[in-house]
Amino acid sequence: MMEITLQHYLILSTVLFVIGLIGVMRRKNLLLLFFATEILLNAVNIAFAAISSYYGDMTGQMFAFFIIAIAASEVAVGLGLLVLWYKRTGKIDLDTMTSMKG
Amino acid sequence: MEAIAFYTFAILTTVMFLITVLTNHALYALSALAAGMIFISAFFFMLGADFLGAIQIIVYTGAVMALYAFGMMFFDTTRTVVESRTSPQIIFGLSGVAALTIVAIFVAPIISGNITALYPAIDGVGNSQMVGMVLFTKYLIPFEVAAIMLLVAMIAGIVLAGKKMDQSLTLMKDEVECETKEKENV
Amino acid sequence: MELYLYTALFAPIVGSLFAALFGMSKKNIIAGLVPSALLFVSWLASLKLLIYILGGGEEVHVELMTWMATGDLYVPYGFIVDQVSVTMMMVVTTVSTVVHVYSIGYMDHDKGFNRFFAWLSAFVFSMMVLVMSDNFLGLFIGWEGVGVCSWGLIGFWYHKETATWAANEAFIMNRIADLAMLIGIFLVYWNTGSIQYHEAFAAMPALDTSVLTAMGIFLFIGAMGKSAQFPLHTWLADAMEGPTPVSALIHAATMVTAGVYLVVRANPLYDLIPDVGLFIASLGAFVAMFAATMALVNRDMKRIIAYSTLSQLGYMFVAAGLGAYWVALFHLMAHAFFKALLFLGAGNVMHAMHDELDPFKMGDLKTSMKWTWIFMTLASVALAGIYPLAGFFSKDLILEVSFVEHHYILYTVLLLTAGLTAFYSFRLVALIFHGDDRHTENGVHPHEAYNFMLYAMLPLAILAVVAGMIFKTPYYEMVTQVLPAVEYHIHNHTTFWIMTIGTQLFVIASIVYAYKKYAKAVKVDKKVESGLLYQLLYNQYFIPQFYEEYFTKTYRELSEMMWKLDMKVVDATVDGVANVFHGTGKATHEMQNGNLSTMLRWMVIGTVVLLALAAAFTFGQSEGVVKMLSGLGAI
Numbered sequence: 001m002m003e004i005t006l007q008h009y010l011i012l013s014t015v016l017f018v019i020g021l022i023g024v025m026r027r028k029n030l031l032l033l034f035f036a037t038e039i040l041l042n043a044v045n046i047a048f049a050a051i052s053s054y055y056g057d058m059t060g061q062m063f064a065f066f067i068i069a070i071a072a073s074e075v076a077v078g079l080g081l082l083v084l085w086y087k088r089t090g091k092i093d094l095d096t097m098t099s100m101k102g
Numbered sequence: 103m104e105a106i107a108f109y110t111f112a113i114l115t116t117v118m119f120l121i122t123v124l125t126n127h128a129l130y131a132l133s134a135l136a137a138g139m140i141f142i143s144a145f146f147f148m149l150g151a152d153f154l155g156a157i158q159i160i161v162y163t164g165a166v167m168a169l170y171a172f173g174m175m176f177f178d179t180t181r182t183v184v185e186s187r188t189s190p191q192i193i194f195g196l197s198g199v200a201a202l203t204i205v206a207i208f209v210a211p212i213i214s215g216n217i218t219a220l221y222p223a224i225d226g227v228g229n230s231q232m233v234g235m236v237l238f239t240k241y242l243i244p245f246e247v248a249a250i251m252l253l254v255a256m257i258a259g260i261v262l263a264g265k266k267m268d269q270s271l272t273l274m275k276d277e278v279e280c281e282t283k284e285k286e287n288v
Numbered sequence: 289m290e291l292y293l294y295t296a297l298f299a300p301i302v303g304s305l306f307a308a309l310f311g312m313s314k315k316n317i318i319a320g321l322v323p324s325a326l327l328f329v330s331w332l333a334s335l336k337l338l339i340y341i342l343g344g345g346e347e348v349h350v351e352l353m354t355w356m357a358t359g360d361l362y363v364p365y366g367f368i369v370d371q372v373s374v375t376m377m378m379v380v381t382t383v384s385t386v387v388h389v390y391s392i393g394y395m396d397h398d399k400g401f402n403r404f405f406a407w408l409s410a411f412v413f414s415m416m417v418l419v420m421s422d423n424f425l426g427l428f429i430g431w432e433g434v435g436v437c438s439w440g441l442i443g444f445w446y447h448k449e450t451a452t453w454a455a456n457e458a459f460i461m462n463r464i465a466d467l468a469m470l471i472g473i474f475l476v477y478w479n480t481g482s483i484q485y486h487e488a489f490a491a492m493p494a495l496d497t498s499v500l501t502a503m504g505i506f507l508f509i510g511a512m513g514k515s516a517q518f519p520l521h522t523w524l525a526d527a528m529e530g531p532t533p534v535s536a537l538i539h540a541a542t543m544v545t546a547g548v549y550l551v552v553r554a555n556p557l558y559d560l561i562p563d564v565g566l567f568i569a570s571l572g573a574f575v576a577m578f579a580a581t582m583a584l585v586n587r588d589m590k591r592i593i594a595y596s597t598l599s600q601l602g603y604m605f606v607a608a609g610l611g612a613y614w615v616a617l618f619h620l621m622a623h624a625f626f627k628a629l630l631f632l633g634a635g636n637v638m639h640a641m642h643d644e645l646d647p648f649k650m651g652d653l654k655t656s657m658k659w660t661w662i663f664m665t666l667a668s669v670a671l672a673g674i675y676p677l678a679g680f681f682s683k684d685l686i687l688e689v690s691f692v693e694h695h696y697i698l699y700t701v702l703l704l705t706a707g708l709t710a711f712y713s714f715r716l717v718a719l720i721f722h723g724d725d726r727h728t729e730n731g732v733h734p735h736e737a738y739n740f741m742l743y744a745m746l747p748l749a750i751l752a753v754v755a756g757m758i759f760k761t762p763y764y765e766m767v768t769q770v771l772p773a774v775e776y777h778i779h780n781h782t783t784f785w786i787m788t789i790g791t792q793l794f795v796i797a798s799i800v801y802a803y804k805k806y807a808k809a810v811k812v813d814k815k816v817e818s819g820l821l822y823q824l825l826y827n828q829y830f831i832p833q834f835y836e837e838y839f840t841k842t843y844r845e846l847s848e849m850m851w852k853l854d855m856k857v858v859d860a861t862v863d864g865v866a867n868v869f870h871g872t873g874k875a876t877h878e879m880q881n882g883n884l885s886t887m888l889r890w891m892v893i894g895t896v897v898l899l900a901l902a903a904a905f906t907f908g909q910s911e912g913v914v915k916m917l918s919g920l921g922a923i
Contacts, residue, residue: 004108009145010208012112016119018201023123025193025889031128031173033888035135038166039119042142045158053149058221058236061151062244065237068161069248073255075166079173080262098882196892203899207906 009050016043030082030092034075041071107148115141128174136167152229289340289348293369296333296377297416299326300384304409310402317392319402323409324388330412331381334374341374342766349422360481368422368485371767375617376419376549379624382751383541384412386744390632391533393741394639404444404531411437415542419549424473424483427550431469431514434543435462441538442530454526461523465513472506475499489556497561504557504564507550515547515601518575522832524598528590532635535590540597540631541624548601551608552617555771558608565609569690572605573701578829580708584715585825588645589634592716596671597627599705603686606698612689613771618763619682626670626678626752632745633664637720640734641727647719649730654721656734659742661721663749668717670752672710672795681756684791685776691787692776703791710795714802722807 020043023036045064052060086092118138122131139162146155221236237245303323310319337348347370356363369377388408395401414433421427436459443455477483479499480491492500511517516524527539538544551558551568558565576599583595600623607616640657641650654661666677673679683706690699727734736742764773778784816822827833879890 002105004104007209008108009149011205012115012145014201014204014208015116017204018197019116019119019123021200021892022193022197025196025885025892026123026190028885029128031170032122032131034170035122035131038135038162039122039138042139042162045154046142046145049146049149049151049154053151056223058223058232061154061233062236062241064151064154065157065233066244066248068157069252072161072166073251075169076252076255076259077262079169080259082173083263094885095883097884192889196889196896200892200896200899203896203903207899207903 006050006054009054010047013043013047013050016046019043028094030085030094033094034078034082037074038071041067104148107144111141111144111148114138115145132167132170132174135170136163139163139167150229153233289337289345289369290350292333292336292340293348293350293367293420296330296337296381297367297413297420299330299333300409300412300416302326304406304413307402307405307409311406313402315399315401320388320392320395320405323405324385324392327381327385327388327409327412330416331378331385334377334381337369338374338378341369341371342762347371347770355425361477361483363423363425363483366422366426366484367420369420371770372549372552372617373419375621375763375767377416379621380412380415380419380542382747383624383628384408384415384537386748387533387537387628387632389744390536390635390741391531393738393744394533394635395531396738398531400444404441407437407440407444408534408537411441411538411543415546418546422485424476424485424488427553428466428469428473431510431546432466434538434546435459435466435514438462438527438538438543441534442527444530444534448529451529454523454529458523458527461520462513465510465520468506469510469513472503472510475503475506479503485553489554492557492560500557500561501564504554504561507554507557508564508568511547511550512571513547514550515544515605516598517547517571517601517605518578519831521575521579521598522828522835525591525594525828528588528594532590532631532638535594536628536631536635539594540627544597544601545604545620545624548604548608548616548620551605552613552771555611555613559611559772562611565611566695567609569606569609569695569698572602572607572609573690573698573705574602575599576602576606576705577701577708578602580705580712581825582828583712584708585822587648587826589637589647589716589720590631590645592647592712593627593630593634596630596709596713597623599709600627600671600683602705603683603702606702607686607689610689610693610695610698611772612686612774612776614764614767614773615682615685615689615776617767617771618760619686621759621763622670622678622682622752622755625748625755626667629663629745629748629752630667630671632741632748633660633667636660636737636741637664637734639737641732644727644730644732647716649726650720651723651726652721653727653734657721657736659736661717663742663745664721665717666749667752668713671713672799673706673791674795675792676753676757678752678754678756681760684788687791688778688787689776692778703794706791707794707798710798711802714799715806718803718806722803724808 017040020036020039023039024033027033027036045067048060048064048067050060052058052064082092085097089096115138118134118141121134122138125131125134140159143155143158146152146158221240223232227235300323303326306322306326307319310316341347347368349368350366352365352367354362355365388405391404391408395404398404411434414430414437416430418427418430418434421430439455439459442458443452445451446455473483476488479495480488482488482491513520524539524544528535530539558568579595579598579602583592583599586592586595600619604616604619604623607613607619636657637650637653637660638645640653640660644650670677670679673683687699687702687706690696690702778787817826824830879886
């Protein structure tokens with residue numbers, strides 16, 4: 001086995017990020033869409049942690065922390081809105097949310 | 103050893119996230135996502151970011167996933183999620199292009215050459231201690247702002263979801279309908 | 289005196305604006321009375337100024353305010369009342385007051401009564417600006433103002449296609465000439481550095497003759513357009529589509545004489561270039577003859593008078609061209625009175641005959657329209673130049689001028705024309721008022737016009753009789769203070785008497801011949817009418833057809849070509865731009881369907897594009913790639 005370099009982590013991060021992208025584009029259910037966004041954030045976290053480790057710099061980890069904080073806030077607010085929307089319409093399908101139609 | 107661990111966890115994470123993205127069952131998706139989160143923390147431990155790994159498990163698997171689980175209690179999780187599909191060619195095409203571009207940028211030779219550490223890790227100091235030193239000196243204000251943000255998000259979550267928690271959800275189709283019902287109840 | 293000047297100048301525009309207030313409403317007699325009264329005030333003010341100038345007063349020169357002051361160019365709203373302009377002011381205000389009062393009766397049943405007075409008073413104001421301005425630019429403004437008002441009044445009955453056509457024709461013909469006039473004014477400013485009359489004329493003697501010739505020619509082309517001289521004459525006959533008072537005021541007495549006024553005003557210039565003067569005189573003589581011949585056979589009452597106007601304008605230009613400016617101005621004045629009278633009489637006839645214009649369908653109107661008959665006969669006698677009426681003093685003077693200046697060809701032409709003038713004038717009078725009754729069969733029962741209209745015409749009738757006799761001496765003494773004072777006397781008494789009496793006899797013979805031929809039952813001579821000469825004259829020398837064929841049609845074809853070019857290039861470009869935006873909007877409005885999923889997809893596309901850009905710049909900056917690309921010769 002060859003040595004694991006930064007590139008390996010970055011490519012892994014990319015792969016996970018793209019999986020998240022696929023989810024974002026593919027999902028029509030709002031809750032499952034949130035899952036996909038979590039994947040995006042985590043993919044980025046891996047990249048930050050890897051760069052932080054390979055360059056011996058703490059900044060990457062700091063950013064990873066803040067991203068986790070943001071993810072937590074997003075989940076709290078997003079879920080609140082989701083529940084509210086579900087209570088009003090009984091649906092959380094994206095295709096029914098077209099009130100911003102131009 | 104490191105390589106084996108990396109590849110194992112990489113494959114596991116990828117599979118978990120793929121399940122999350124592609125499955126039609128909300129419960130599977132949730133479980134797979136939680137598993138993926140935990141596998142990701144393994145990378146953090148491998149990279150020596152012990153504190154970050156712990157946080158990952160606590161916050162994501164503990165808090166966020168629990169939140170999602172509670173959120174899902176509103177819905178019927180046993181039912182298959184029916185979604186109208188858009189053409190997969192577009193989705194996978196776009197994703198493929200994005201992936202290729204990002205990878206191309208990452209492997210470009212100029213990236214790695216000229217980066218110097220802004221806050222270098224000090225030998226002999228544990229990771230948690232190091233995090234604490236940097237976070238409470240250099241990133242104190244962002245840290246406090248993040249704290250306020252979390253507070254705001256918490257209040258928002260409660261206010262948004264918590265309103266009229268005592269009322270029947272299935273009958274609540276419309277705000278106007280609710281109000282008429284409220285009056286009847288009174 | 290300045291107060292009188294302002295009163296004379298601005299009273300008409302006040303009247304015009306007042307009438308314009310009622311422009312869209314139903315006929316209101318006030319809209320006619322007020323402008324007429326204000327014009328009378330203007331006339332009184334002009335009279336006061338005239339008396340002041342006659343009494344040896346200094347010329348009144350005012351600058352209302354600065355109009356333009358840019359660099360070396362300084363143009364004020366300056367007005368001057370001197371011997372020349374006061375003469376013109378008197379002519380304009382007298383005729384226009386009469387015509388206004390007359391119009392109250394003439395336009396009695398017209399729907400556009402109020403509008404008519406607004407236009408007519410606006411015309412008088414423009415004319416006053418034209419004659420009172422102390423610089424070329426002010427003159428030009430008045431010049432254009434009368435052009436616009438003329439357009440509005442010729443096309444007054446805008447529902448008639450012929451009227452609108454005639455209005456446009458007049459306007460466009462005048463634009464051609466006005467362009468030349470503008471060039472003339474530019475030349476004056478360019479070479480003398482001023483467009484104030486006195487400064488410009490003072491600087492002119494120092495200039496090169498060729499420059500002066502160019503100035504003179506261009507200014508004269510402007511005068512040709514306004515005064516309908518050949519070859520820009522066709523509009524005047526067509527302008528008779530307008531109401532008859534308009535023809536009397538604008539197309540006989542005032543506006544068309546503006547060209548003569550310009551030449552008279554620019555006398556210091558034309559004195560320096562006698563060759564151009566001779567050309568003007570020759571053209572004038574030609575037009576006099578040319579128009580008179582067309583009037584001989586025409587069958588339209590108003591057109592006959594219009595051609596007669598043209599012919600008389602030719603006379604004026606002969607006098608002006610030969611340097612006898614005061615004679616030209618004098619004939620202008622006398623002509624204004626009797627020609628306006630003639631037109632107003634024709635207006636009465638038209639009203640009585642229900643707008644019938646062919647004198648061959650009239651006849652024997654002297655019984656039913658006695659006063660009109662008297663007025664028109666008087667005007668015709670004056671026009672023919674019989675002693676002691678106005679025409680004799682002014683027109684014979686022009687003949688004498690040409691004789692004294694030894695231009696015998698001009699003299700002969702003018703003498704012949706005088707005979708023709710007498711003939712066609714009395715052909716008209718005889719056909720209308722004498723002979724057998726040809727109108728009753730058409731179911732027309734003529735009646736005399738309102739009394740106040742006849743009273744309004746009376747001052748003109750009196751002036752037509754006495755203007756020559758009484759005014760000649762004081763007028764001469766007055767205007768020669770600013771115009772070259774040349775007395776034209778034939779030194780040999782025998783020659784003088786032979787000429788005068790000969791001319792008189794010739795004219796009287798023409799009149800008698802006209803009466804003989806037309807005052808009895810009219811016999812139509814088929815042989816003459818089918819003759820080449822008659823056809824040539826009747827069709828106005830085929831000049832309108834020629835213009836139609838070679839200018840109008842060519843221009844139309846050119847316009848159509850340009851129209852196609854416009855549609856296919858300019859419009860297509862503009863439409864294309866609009867279509868591109870409309871098309872992209874249409875194509876992309878699906879993006880805005882409000883569906884979050886679609887938006888997310890677009891967001892991803894945007895991310896990919898940005899990533900691609902980032903990648904492109906990354907590789908573009910990296911040295912290896914630069915080397916590779918430069919090796920390929922791409923950079």
